[in-house]
Amino acid sequence: MLTVRNLSKSIEQLEVLKSIDFSLNEGQVAGVVGRNGAGKTTLFKTIAGIMVPDEGTVEFEGLSVHKFPQSKTNIVFVPDNPEALFGYTPFESAHLFSKVYPRFDRKYFLDTMKKLDLPMHRKVRQFSKGMRMMFGTALGLSTKAQVVLLDEPTNGIDPIAKKQVLKLLVEAAEEGTTLVISSHLLEELERIADTVLMMKDGRIDSHSITETTDGSIRKFQVVFQEEAPQSWLSSSNVHVLEHVGRVYTVLVDIEGKPGPLEELAQLNPMLMEPLPMKLEDLFVWKLGGRSRVG
Numbered sequence: 039m040l041t042v043r044n045l046s047k048s049i050e051q052l053e054v055l056k057s058i059d060f061s062l063n064e065g066q067v068a069g070v071v072g073r074n075g076a077g078k079t080t081l082f083k084t085i086a087g088i089m090v091p092d093e094g095t096v097e098f099e100g101l102s103v104h105k106f107p108q109s110k111t112n113i114v115f116v117p118d119n120p121e122a123l124f125g126y127t128p129f130e131s132a133h134l135f136s137k138v139y140p141r142f143d144r145k146y147f148l149d150t151m152k153k154l155d156l157p158m159h160r161k162v163r164q165f166s167k168g169m170r171m172m173f174g175t176a177l178g179l180s181t182k183a184q185v186v187l188l189d190e191p192t193n194g195i196d197p198i199a200k201k202q203v204l205k206l207l208v209e210a211a212e213e214g215t216t217l218v219i220s221s222h223l224l225e226e227l228e229r230i231a232d233t234v235l236m237m238k239d240g241r242i243d244s245h246s247i248t249e250t251t252d253g254s255i256r257k258f259q260v261v262f263q264e265e266a267p268q269s270w271l272s273s274s275n276v277h278v279l280e281h282v283g284r285v286y287t288v289l290v291d292i293e294g295k296p297g298p299l300e301e302l303a304q305l306n307p308m309l310m311e312p313l314p315m316k317l318e319d320l321f322v323w324k325l326g327g328r329s330r331v332g
């Protein structure tokens with residue numbers, strides 16, 4: 039089990055991580071989402087032991103990653119660009135990684151590189167952006183570390199390769215690897231993650247993926263008979279996603295006070311239809327800096 043407790047980290051006087059707490063079990067897939075600059079990469083680097091926290095602990099199976107360096111081999115960070123390996127070929131990189139990660143699986147690496155149609159003997163520097171991403175993911179998964187942290191692993195990858203990479207991730211999780219994946223591609227995350235860690239202002243809000251669809255935030259399409267009721271639309275329990283003529287797509291906190299649905303019913307709309315909630319909708323609700331309709 040990976041346990042992150044009270045983790046705080048400042049960079050150049052900026053508090054990037056503030057008392058972060060969460061834990062993940064074997065085989066769990068957590069998606070980390072947040073606005074640009076929210077601190078996702080900093081969180082990954084701190085969990086992997088590349089950065090030292092100012093406060094708090096990261097433990098794998100009860101051992102502190104920062105106090106016991108050997109426990110770092112249980113956690114691997116796959117950056118969004120494998121710059122450190124630019125001067126090496128995948129063949130040489132595998133050799134280096136097998137020295138650091140005792141369970142490095144060379145056969146898995148060779149098979150995966152073949153599946154992804156990537157060359158073993160060209161310098162990583164000569165790879166395209168997508169090829170670099172796929173290589174990084176293949177190498178990270180080949181370490182057979184129990185926790186793999188992936189920073190935007192499908193960024194810049196074509197749709198066919200993306201399917202292959204997602205399949206590799208799902209298979210790794212099925213084998214018990216804990217995956218922590220940051221991505222701005224929320225539809226993709228929604229398909230593979232069971233937990234969402236939402237980062238805002240250095241803090242984390244953790245949700246199970248089913249909460250995305252079954253939580254208190256719901257999505258509706260509403261058509262009003264006449265003039266749109268501004269006071270309802272600008273209430274703190276309502277967020278307008280889209281507005282075309284008299285048709286509004288809104289997110290509503292159905293547990294909000296006063297009861298926003300009861301209030302809406304009293305406004306006698308022509309239509310009020312529930313729509314499926316997506317992770318993107320929850321992202322907008324939680325992290326979007328909700329706008330008001332004027």
Ligand SMILES: Nc1ncnc2c1ncn2[C@@H]1O[C@H](COP(=O)(O)OP(=O)(O)OP(=O)(O)O)[C@@H](O)[C@H]1O
Pocket residue numbers: 049050052054072073074075076077078079080081
């Ligand atoms: N080496 C650094 N020096 C100074 N500030 C930094 C450094 N690394 C990160 N930061 C700052 O820390 C904050 C978090 O950055 P981080 O890269 O962790 O965000 P992120 O969520 O991964 O962003 P993105 O989604 O854009 O990749 C940002 O405000 C960033 O400017």
